[in-house]
Amino acid sequence: MDNQDNTLRLQLARQLVEHLEAGDDEQANLVLSQLSVKFERELFEEIGKLTRDLHDALKSSRNDSRLTEITRDEIPDAKERLNYVITMTEQATNRTLNAVDEGLPLAEELQSRVSVLQDDWMRLRKREMTLEQFRTYARELESFLASTGAQTERLRQLMSEIMMAQDFQDLTGQIIGRVIRVVQDVETHLVDLLRLSSGRLEVQSPPAEPPTPDQDAAAKLMQRGPAVPNTKDSQNDIVSGQDDVDDLLSSLGF
Amino acid sequence: MDKNMKILVVDDFSTMRRIVKNLLRELGFTNTAEADDGSTALPMLKNGNYDFVVTDWNMPNMEGIELLRNIRADPSLAKLPVLMVTAEAKREQIIEAAEAGVNGYIVKPFTAETLREKIDKIFARLE
Numbered sequence: 001m002d003n004q005d006n007t008l009r010l011q012l013a014r015q016l017v018e019h020l021e022a023g024d025d026e027q028a029n030l031v032l033s034q035l036s037v038k039f040e041r042e043l044f045e046e047i048g049k050l051t052r053d054l055h056d057a058l059k060s061s062r063n064d065s066r067l068t069e070i071t072r073d074e075i076p077d078a079k080e081r082l083n084y085v086i087t088m089t090e091q092a093t094n095r096t097l098n099a100v101d102e103g104l105p106l107a108e109e110l111q112s113r114v115s116v117l118q119d120d121w122m123r124l125r126k127r128e129m130t131l132e133q134f135r136t137y138a139r140e141l142e143s144f145l146a147s148t149g150a151q152t153e154r155l156r157q158l159m160s161e162i163m164m165a166q167d168f169q170d171l172t173g174q175i176i177g178r179v180i181r182v183v184q185d186v187e188t189h190l191v192d193l194l195r196l197s198s199g200r201l202e203v204q205s206p207p208a209e210p211p212t213p214d215q216d217a218a219a220k221l222m223q224r225g226p227a228v229p230n231t232k233d234s235q236n237d238i239v240s241g242q243d244d245v246d247d248l249l250s251s252l253g254f
Numbered sequence: 255m256d257k258n259m260k261i262l263v264v265d266d267f268s269t270m271r272r273i274v275k276n277l278l279r280e281l282g283f284t285n286t287a288e289a290d291d292g293s294t295a296l297p298m299l300k301n302g303n304y305d306f307v308v309t310d311w312n313m314p315n316m317e318g319i320e321l322l323r324n325i326r327a328d329p330s331l332a333k334l335p336v337l338m339v340t341a342e343a344k345r346e347q348i349i350e351a352a353e354a355g356v357n358g359y360i361v362k363p364f365t366a367e368t369l370r371e372k373i374d375k376i377f378a379r380l381e
Contacts, residue, residue: 160366163276167363170267171341174312224312226341226362238343242368245348245361252352 009035056196067189070182077231078179084228085172092168095161103158106151113144174225181222255377257282259305264288264295264321265339266313270362274308274339277366281373292316296324299331306376311340311347319347319354326355335376339364 012035019028120137123129129137227233239245261283265271271288278286287302289295291313299307307325311318318338325331337358338351348359357379358372 160280163273164363164366166269167273170265170270171362173267174341224317224342227343237345239345239348239361242361242364245343245359248345248348249352249359252349254352 005038059196064193067186067193070186070189073232074182074185077228078182080231081175081179081228085175088168088172088175092165095165099158099161099165103155106155106158110148110151117141117144171226175228178222178225255374255381256305258285259283260303261286261306261308262289262295262298262302262304264290264292264307264309264313264318266290266310270310274369277369278308280366281370292318292321292324295321299325299334300328304334306373307334307336308339309336311338311342311351319351322351322354322356335380337372337376339369 012031016028016031016035019025019031117137117140120129120133120140124134124137223233223236227236227238239248261278263271263274263278263286265274265288268288268290271290275286275288278284287298287304289298292309293316295307295309296316298304307321309318309321316324318340322336322338325334325336335357336355337360338356339360339362341362342348343361351359357376360368360372
C-alpha cells in the first residue's frame with residue numbers, strides 16, 4: 001500500500017518537475033493538488049479526532065462536576081438520611097416494646113384472676129363452698145368486674161399504640177427510596193466515567209441537554225418524602241407539625 | 255356523618271393503608287377500600303360511588319396531588335371530599351394542595367386523634 005503510494009507520489013513529482021520545466025503552470029498546479037489530496041485527508045481526520053477528544057473531555061468534566069456535587073452534598077445527606085432511619089426504627093421498636101411491656105403483665109393478670117375465679121365457680125356449682133367462702137368469692141368477683149373494664153380498655157389503647165408505631169415503615173421506606181435513587185445516580189455516572197476512560201467513545205449517548213420540564217419534574221420528585229434533619233431538606237420552608245399545617249391552612253381561609 | 259359511607263384509602267405503602275383502615279374502623283367507619291396509587295384509585299372512584307378519599311401524596315405513577323386535580327376536574331367527582339395524609343411538609347406543597355381543592359391536610363407521623371378531628375371538621379363543613 002505504502003509502496004504503491006510512494007510510487008504514485010514519485011510519479012506525480014516527476015510530472016510536476018516536467019511541467020514546471022516546460023513552463024506549463026496549469027498542468028503543474030493540477031499535479032500539485034493531486035499530490036496534496038492525501039495530506040488534506042489526514043489533516044481532516046486529525047481535526048476530527050481532536051474535536052471528538054475535546055467533546056469527550058468536556059462531557060467528562062460535566063460528569064465530574066455532577067460526581068463532585070454528589071460527593072459533596074448527596075452522599076453526606078444520604079448518610080444523614082440513613083442515620084435518621086436508624087433513629088426512627090429504634091424509636092418505633094421502643095414504642096412497640098414499651099407497649100408490650102405494659103400490656104403483657106395486664107393480660108397475664110387478667111388470665112390468672114379469671115383462672116382462680118373459674119375454679120371457685122366450679123366449687124360453687126358443685127355446692128362445695130361455705131357461706132363465708134361464697135362471700136369472699138362474691139367480693140373478688142365484684143372487684144374483678146370493676147377492674148376488667150379499665151384493664152381491657154388499657155390493652156386496647158396499647159394495641160392501638162403498637163399499630164401507630166408501625167407508621168415508621170412508610171416513612172423510613174420513603175427515605176430509603178430516596179437514598180437508593182442517589183446510589184443509582186452515582187452508579188450511572190461511574191459507569192459513564194469507566195466507559196470514557198476505557199476509550200469506547202463511539203457508543204456515547206448524545207451530550208446532555210439543558211433541563212426540560214420533564215427533568216424539572218423528576219428533580220422535584222427526587223425531593224419527595226419526609227424531611228430529614230441535618231440534610232438539605234432543612235433549606236426548604238417546612239412545617240414543624242400538624243399545628244403548623246393547621247395555622248397555614250387557616251391563614252389561607254380554611 | 256354517615257358511618258357507612260364508602261371510603262377509599264390511597265397509599266403506596268400497604269402498612270400505612272392498614273394503619274389508616276384500622277384507625278377508620280376504630281372511628282366506626284368499616285366500609286373502606288384500598289388503592290396503591292392515583293392511577294389505580296381514579297378508575298375505582300369513577301365506578302365506585304365513594305363518599306370520601308384519604309390519600310397520600312408521594313406515590314408512583316400518579317401522585318396524590320394529581321389524583322386530587324383529576325377528581326376536581328371530573329364533574330361526577332368534583333364535590334368528593336379529599337383528605338391528604340402525607341409526609342410532605344413543605345409549605346409550598348400544602349398551599350399547592352389547598353389551591354387544588356383539598357378538604358384537609360394531615361402530616362405524617364400523625365395520631366388517631368388528629369385523623370378523627372380532621373374527618374369531623376370536613377363533614378361538619380359539608381353538612
